[in-house]
Amino acid sequence: MIKVKSFTSEIKVFETMRELGRIDELVNRFLVDQKVKKIHSVSDCCTTDNSGATIGLIRVVCYED
Numbered sequence: 001m002i003k004v005k006s007f008t009s010e011i012k013v014f015e016t017m018r019e020l021g022r023i024d025e026l027v028n029r030f031l032v033d034q035k036v037k038k039i040h041s042v043s044d045c046c047t048t049d050n051s052g053a054t055i056g057l058i059r060v061v062c063y064e065d
Contacts, residue, residue, distance in 0.1 A: 001064065001065060002040065002062065002063070002064050003062075003063055003064070003065060004060060004061070004062050004063075005030065005060070005061050005063070006058060006059070006060050006061075007023055007026055007027055007030075007058070007059045007060075007061070008056060008057065008058050008059075009022060009023040009026075009056060009057045009059075010055065010056050011046075011054055011055060011056055011057055019057070020057070023057060023059055027042075027059060027061060030061075031061075031063070034063075034065065035065075036063045036064070036065065037064065037065075038063065038064040039061060039062070039063045039064075040062040040063060041060075041061075041062045042059065042060070042061050042062075043059070043060045044057060044058070044059050044060075045057070045058045045060075046058075
């Protein structure tokens with residue numbers, strides 16, 4: 001069965017690389033814990049505030065269990 005899981009992370013000024021590392025760790029832990037064998041796609045999308053500044057990241061993983 002194909003499933004989709006979304007992960008989110010707040011992006012703070014001057015901490016982007018740390019935040020990206022955290023979301024990578026979160027996704028990797030999920031994949032190991034769920035014993036995911038096949039990933040169909042991974043997609044990232046930024047969220048913005050009213051001024052257009054990036055304030056968050058959404059990562060969506062499509063996988064098969």
